[in-house]
Amino acid sequence: MYQYNEQDQTLINARVEQYRDQTRRFLAGEIPDEEFRGLRLMNGLYIQRQAPMLRIAVPYGLMNSVQVRKLADITRKYDKNYAHFTTRTNVQLNWPKLEEVPDILAELAEVQMHAIQTSGNCLRNTTTDHFAGIIPDEIEDPRPWCEIIRQWTTLHPEFAYLPRKFKIAVTGGPEDRAASQVHDIGLHMVKNAENEIGFEVLVGGGLGRTPVIGKVIRKFLPKQDLLTYLEAILRVYNLQGRRDNKYKARIKILVNALGTEEFTKRVEAEWEVIRATELALTDEYVEKIKGFFEPHPYASDAIDGLAVLENQLADNQDFNAWYERNTREHKIAGYRAVVISLKPHLKPPGDISDNQLDAVADLADTYNFGEIRSTHDQNLVFAHVAAGDLYTLWQSLRDLNLARANIGTLTDMIVCPGFDFCSLANAHTLTVADQINAKFDDLDYLYDIGDIKLNMSGCINACAHHHVAHIGVLGVDKGGEDFYQITLGGSSREDASLGKIIGKSVPQADVANTIETILQVYVENRSEEERFIETVRRIGVAPFKERVYAPVN
CATH class of the missing domain: 3.90.480.20 (Sulfite Reductase Hemoprotein; domain 2)
Structure with missing residues (x-):
């Protein structure tokens, strides 16, 4: 790093x-x-x-x-x-x-950490895939490019007071685990017809009061032009974005007002002016940054642990379930990536105690080259665990209450702190998360239901990205009481889409039961191997709405 x-x-x-x-x-x-x-x-x-x-x-x-x-x-x-x-x-x-x-x-x-530009109308933290650098189908590791962007954005004098906050995400392969299409700028590493690697550039994504999927403004951007092109986008936005109304100040509003074609034209014109400046990236500089992300010294005999692992999986059902849900393929034979669940039963999603942090650091030193990654889904990742170490690591995580085998399931929820903490929130979220956890604590049932993304926000600012969840929950205030609006069919992945509201908001006490009804409709209508999001897209939201709001006999 x-x-x-x-x-x-x-x-x-x-x-x-x-x-x-x-x-x-x-x-x-x-x-x-x-x-x-x-x-x-x-x-x-x-x-x-x-x-x-x-x-x-x-x-x-x-x-x-x-x-x-x-x-x-x-x-x-x-x-x-x-x-x-x-x-x-x-x-x-x-x-x-x-x-x-x-x-x-x-x-x-x-320890080389800070809080600069984590708030305010500036360029925020650049995010990426939490499996960057290890995925077999990755075109290129996006982390060096994130670091190049970080160095460019930190205390950038021209963009310290933008019309509104600004967020960038970078992905390195065909899968999008960084919600890049709902960022102000999304950068996808791609190859052109000549097999050269560059970036597809999307602009104008975002959620909040006006959820929008980003628009492609350049299908291929050469690597050396990354910063000059980003600078051109920011200059157009900084000069022409609205400052009279904070709800209409994000770049997505400017892109919509001008139209994608006109916005692109203005960016390209600005780019031509600055393309040959000192911001143009040199091979020497890029290689220097890439040098900070060299592969770890993987053990050449790690593959030998696979035989032992196979026996451990056969002998322990709980370990097998954790392995299936909480580990991912690694491009190096004999290694796996491990997702550490920060979604324990009846605990606030995304929280971790001081003792757990200390223990995770110790485990990272022992099993993961001292590296820890945080994820868009509010979990942690050990990206480089040898197969022979998985069982012992699982035992340690289980003792720390960090081994709930629920990654990708309904209870792997993204949840903002809500009314308990946030001064902007309209409704509680943590108590509703507890309600959902209590209702759906049967892991066999969760595995049968399959991959589902449930996100819950306490207000329209959508910090938990409820618009792009398979099941989105938005807290609203009605006369001083908490109600919750339900959306279906959203996705933040490469098939990005915005969820559709199924009907009127439901009282706090009915949220988990409403989700149960939605899942019943899914089970009744799914075809073999069909995921929840695929069923929703095939049959639409009408059958779910009809069942949820059916009159009680």
Whole structure:
């Protein structure tokens, strides 16, 4: 992974001391609230319903064990002994004291972490596939390109005050595990007719009040032109995006207003002006960045562990279920990627305790070259586990309550913190997640139902991406009571689509029962091997709506 150089470290240290002085002056009454608001947002600090919330950047979801131990220590010293992972692979602390945030940032800087640009109208954390670099059908590892984008975006002076926040996702192969099509910019690594590798560029995706799937504005962009083209897009947006209404300020609104053809024309014109500038990438620079992502020293005899693994799978049904649901193929024979579920039964999705963080760091050192990845789905990944180590690792994760074999199932939910924490939320989410978990705790039933993505947001801002879930749940306030709108048929993958509302919102107490009814319709109508999303697309939402809202006899 990328390691800070002296310039990087100096910049981060200087930013910490700058914010320390700003906080001191605010607490002394020398900086008014409104002015400090912009300063704290630039450093990842929100004011939530019960306490401040600090969002810590995890660039493209990649951490080492030293950083994870530091996160554990910070939660003990400055928070309530846990951290929360988000859909942008970042970490959130829900209970820091405002006056102690500079101390937290200083400790993060010690391990090459920060909270810069995790909030505010700026270029946010670039995300990618959590299996980047290990997938057999990957065209190229996207992580070096994410790092190149990170270096370009960090404290970019021209784009520090955009009309609205801006998000970029990069994928390296045909599968999209980064929800790239609902980002302001989605970059897909592709090959052209000459077998050259470059990028397909999508612009104008996003969720929230106006959910939109991104539009392709360039089918093939040469690698060396990546930053100049991104700069051209941002310049057009920065100059022409709306600033009079924050609900109409995202780039998706500009693309829709101009039309894809006209927007593309303006970007191409701007690009021609800057294409030959110093932003054009050199082979030397690209190779330097790629050098930080060299393959790990895989054991040449790891394949020998497959025979032992086969016997372990045959002898232990629980281990077999975990292996089937929570591990993925690796391009190196004898290795698997392991997904660590942060969705234990009746626990807040995406949360992890200080003790669990410490233990995960230790396990990463033992089994995964000291590397930990966070995912868009609010889980963690060990991407390089030898087959012979899987059983022992599973036992350790089971003892930590991190081995629930539910990845890809209904209970592997993406859920925002909701009304319990967020000042923007209209409704609770965590209590509803508990309700769903309690209803669907039978793993055999979940496996029979198959792959289902259920996402739940506490407000229209859609932090949990409910619009692009197979089953989306949106909390709404009705006269001070929590109700929930249900959508079906969404997807954030390569077949991206927006879910359709099935009808009026249901009371909080009825959410799990409503989902049960929806699943009954699916089971009755699915053909052999047909996934939930495929059945919904084939028969439409009408049969589900009819059953859910059928009069009770």
